Amino acid sequence: RQRVGQSLALPMFARVHGLTPTEESVLRGLCEGMEVDEIAAEHGVAESTVRTQVRSLRDKTGAGGIRQLVQRVMALPPVVPALRTGRPLAG
Structure with missing residues (x-):
């Protein structure tokens, strides 16, 4: 499973699209390869x-x-590396 939590890309994506904190959390789980039933169990809610x-x-x-x-x-693009170095990302 990939970890997207170390970067600011997901929160920025969530903000741009007007996602709620719960929707962002669900999206994070999906990006990490979790299945709907796993996300539901983690959040303590029904799969529906x-x-x-x-x-x-x-x-x-x-x-x-x-x-x-x-x-x-x-x-x-990863956001955190650019913030750490103070240099813009190549591209």
Whole structure:
């Protein structure tokens, strides 16, 4: 599983798309390779609740599905390395 928590890319993505803190947490789980049932167990909610949150994520971001949503987040450039060095990212 990949860890997206060490970068600011996900919180920035969440802010741009107007995600709630819970939606951001669900998205983080999806990006880390968690399944809906695992996210539900971690959050202490029903799988149907997480599915509703995923639907909201798709609506807010315009993503066609979970895979596309995760790909969008994972394609974002890392933000923390640029902040640590004070230099802009190449590109």
